[in-house]
Amino acid sequence: MSSEFTFRERTQTELVLRRFLRHKAAVISLVLFLLVVLFAYAGPLIWQYNYDTITDDLSQSPSFGHPFGTDMIGHDTFAQVMRGTQQSLKIALAIALIGTVLGSLWGAVAGLYRGKLDFLMMRIVDIVLTLPTIAVAAAVAAQGVGRSQWWAIAVILGALTWPYVSRVVRGVVLSLREQEFIEAARALGGGNARIVLRHLLPNALGAITVTATLTIAAGILGEAALSFLGVGVQAPDTSLGLLVSLNRDAVNTRPWLFYFPGLFIILIALTINFIGDGLRDAFDPKQTRVRQ
Amino acid sequence: MTEVLLEVDNLTVGFPTEDGVVQAVRGVSYEVRRGEAVGIVGESGSGKSVTSLAVMGLLPRNARIKGSIRLLGEELLGRTDTEMSDIRGRKVAMIFQDPLTSLNPVYTVGHQIAEAVRAHGNVSKQVALKRATDLLEVVGIPNPKLRINSYPHEMSGGMRQRVVIAIAMANNPDLIIADEPTTALDVTVQAQVLEALEAARKETGAALVLITHDLGVIAGHTERVCVMYAGKMVETGAVDEIFYSPRMPYSLGLLGSLPRIDESGRPRLIPIKGSPPSLLNLPPGCPFTPRCPKARDLCTHTEPELTATTNLRHLAACHFHAELASATAEEVFTDLEAPQ
Amino acid sequence: MFAYVVRRMLAAIPVLIIASFLAYALVALSGDPLEPLKLRNPPAPQQTIDLETQRLDLDDNIFVRYWHWLTGVLHGDFGQSVQSSYDIGANLGRASAVTLRLVLVAVLLALVLAVLTGVFSAVRQYSRFDYTMTFVGFVFLAMPSFWIAIVLKDLAVRYNKATGTTVFYTIGETSQNYASLSPIGKFGDILGHLVLPTIALALISYAAWSRYQRAAMLEVLNSDYVRLARAKGLTWRKVLIRHVLRTALIPLVTVTALDIAGILGGAIITETVFNWNGLGRMLLTGVARADTNAVAGWLLLAGIVVIAFNVIADALYAVLDPRIRHE
Secondary structure (H helix, E strand, O other): OOOOOOOOOOOHHHHHHHHHHOOHHHHHHHHHHHHHHHHHHOHHHHOOOOOOOEOOOOOOOOOOOOOOOEOOOOEEHHHHHHHHHHHHHHHHHHHHHHHHHHHHHHHHHHHHHOHHHHHHHHHHHHHHHHOOHHHHHHHHHHHOOOOOOHHHHHHHHHHHHHHHHHHHHHHHHHHHHOOHHHHHHHHOOOOHHHHHHHHHHHHHHHHHHHHHHHHHHHHHHHHHHHHHHOOOOOOOOOOHHHHHHHOHHHHOOOHHHHHHHHHHHHHHHHHHHHHHHHHHHHHOOOOOOOOO | OOOEEEEEEEEEEEEEEOOEEEEEEEEEEEEEEOOOEEEEEOOOOOOHHHHHHHHHOOOOOOOEEEEEEEEOOEEOOOOOHHHHHHHEOOOEEEEOOOHHHHOOOOOOHHHHHHHHHHHOOOOOHHHHHHHHHHHHHHOOOOOHHHHOOOOHHHOOHHHHHHHHHHHHHOOOOOEEEEEOOOOOOOHHHHHHHHHHHHHHHHHHOOEEEEEEOOHHHHHHHOOEEEEEEOOEEEEEEEHHHHHHOOOOHHHHHHHHOOOOOOOOOOOOOOOOOOOOOOOOOOOOOOOOHHHOOOOOHHHHHOOOOOEEOOOOOOEEOOOOHHHHOOOOHHHHHOOOOOOO | OHHHHHHHHHHHHHHHHHHHHHHHHHHHHHOOOOHHHHHOOOOOOHHHHHHHHHHOOOOOOHHHHHHHHHHHHHOOOOOOOOOOOOOHHHHHHHHHHHHHHHHHHHHHHHHHHHHHHHHHHHHOOOOHHHHHHHHHHHHHHHOOHHHHHHHHHHHHHHHHHHHOOOOOOOOOOOOOOHHHOOHHHHHHHHHHHHHHHHHHHHHHHHHHHHHHHHHHHHHHHOOHHHHHHHHOOOOHHHHHHHHHHHHHOHHHHHHHHHHHHHHHHHHHHHHHHOOOOOHHHHHHHHHHOOOHHHHHHHHHHHHHHHHHHHHHHHHHHHHHOHHHHOO
16 A cells, blocks of 8 residues: 655754745845845945045935935945944844843753742843843943943843843743653753753754844844934944934935935844744744743 | 434535645534434544534634534524524533633633523523522532632632533533543543533433544443544444444444453454544545555545445445454454555 | 732842842943043042042942942932932932823823734734734834834924924923913823824834734634633624633733833933933933932832832732632
């Protein structure tokens, strides 16, 4: 009796990839995002102006020579947006890296050990989350060491982001540890460090990846907010947030100065959120989850 | 001859999915008479639950339903949700498998029973709660006056299921459909719940459709049995006939995998090798073919119809049902290579 | 119930104290309020610097400073500001009244809109409405809050110009002539100034909460007890109101409380765009001046607000969900 179907065994990665590719919005977003990255990093290599070049064209609306127009000093907005995107992306990725690494380790340890250690670790998380992120970031960034350096902003915001990540990872670890393969690993003599590194974290990878992606979006918006308040990236360098902030009064008279950087912030955050959504579906195709 | 209460006629239910249409039910027909207890047996995925949900009109909106379902002669398929809401709970009631999730955690048990009463009659809250207390007593819950103010999470699984039974019988329905009522419960509690079900039937005179994969439950509580496989009825008849002379290999196999205290001397349980087919792209012929030790060429291209076997009311869907007379599961299902 | 609330509040106190110490230390250690004096050209006389150092407690170590500050606060004294005439406590009070009305109205608006959208999207899953609202939600979540605020402000200004009226107030939390208005006039003035900032602040929370609510609704809609309620013979309308909404709203309570800190941050930004003189400006001024006591007081207040919301949310949750009550 021959079977009607033949199946090829698919690896976990293949399955995840396949499911992701079925998510149209996520795939389109991924393409757009890569285009933006290309624009930010490859663009300046071929574009005629630098972000700090001062041309003779003052306050010009978009044209062939200046696709995004110019400001009243003569900067080419196209070049500025490129540079701004570079800086904003750099900062956002650094924030996501710091926040995800710290948060994952913190949450994994808390979830694995439970008991008093877990209680203490999660109370520390509560403490950090009690204070509004923007307020603390502003307080530290306004005066702090390495004032307004891009890495300082990344460190500050990363330090305020890791608690969110730790909660998510702890939740995943709590549900994973109940599963039998952990018991099996222990029975085979695995110590805690080994269990965390070789069993828990790889299985939590899905949730961690999704959270990391969403943290990038949060990072972009966070940096933009800080720069808007004047305590983020400062002149002479630029970021998307700073561009919007400096040109907030031009929204009526020279809208291109305000809208183009803003649209890029939105584009980046939007595409990343869709990618994160697609990843979430790809790693866990079950129906929508609700628990924190 | 008592009148026919429910007639399901060539019911077909398909669910469109990303990979194609899943044919969960493929032409099922059966009838239930007043006061009768009918069992529907099958594995997960056989379509037994879907059939009942179709009767209640509780299938998801994208389900493609064809055929006819008649209650006391009146067609149910195609009715509006408002019309069905009138029938649900009043003429036909349903009990689901998991009592923990069947009851809303934020309302008291009494409130939820009273809600069922008030859904079909203009009665005051007090009258409805009084009826709720009476119903709790019928299903055997101690201290009913106290218990109507309990929340579901304050009760054990068995008690919760009895509350669900009380809800089902609240408006004296003509038919109660119980979908795996004891599957989620401990064996010791199962008996209590089944007792409560019997009490409900006695009190209301309702007919019963008992859906389960547990043949033991079927044996003690139903008069007739329908066996389902891969979305179709493959055998139907009186309980004794099915249990003592099954005429479809699947039924035989089911019985063989059932531990029997009354049959001493049988050394071990005989499982049916393999698993049920996917309902997505069912190949032609009898769906049991890959797992059937009696399968032959005919089985692979012609799906057998239900035909009379030992008598006119004992039907089986197998080309070779005659060969199964006085066969035992051991004879048929052992000494086999694993089917491809 | 009362005992539960009291217990939660007591448990929150150590959290608050440690948080406030962290905040105080961060601010105190990250900047030198006397920098402008020292960097002035010509630099300020040493005597002035010494007097200021003493006044602002700058020569003690961080723990002593914090202790002085904390004990002061418990007596209602929020300490010396960099600007000696600035009464920190009074300004905190004044500014909170301004900001909290913005926050409360925005939270209310966001909740109502989120529930409505979540309900409709879940009931009409996969419809055009659902897809559109999901996309709109995504877009709003990707927008920086200041961007939304600025765009709204610009639209209002254009509208005002086009119609020649001042339908939308775009600057400040009250008009110039506020003090001279009648009580009703004052109320109307406040409302008029609230409209735009509230919408700006509410939109992002709304986007996040409506997605969450949709997911919660879907989970409930597909639950067994909803199916049983239908099997009882209840119409969809009754099932929606009595069973679905009732249970699906419960997790939203927790989500709202968790987001409060973020909303306060958003309020800072919204106030900046609309030139309000509330907690936003107070914080930013304090931060720019490295005014440790002012910023620490601000953060303490923020912490109290966040914890208060969380305690209320916990109590509400217990009222709504009997399972929690019996722990």
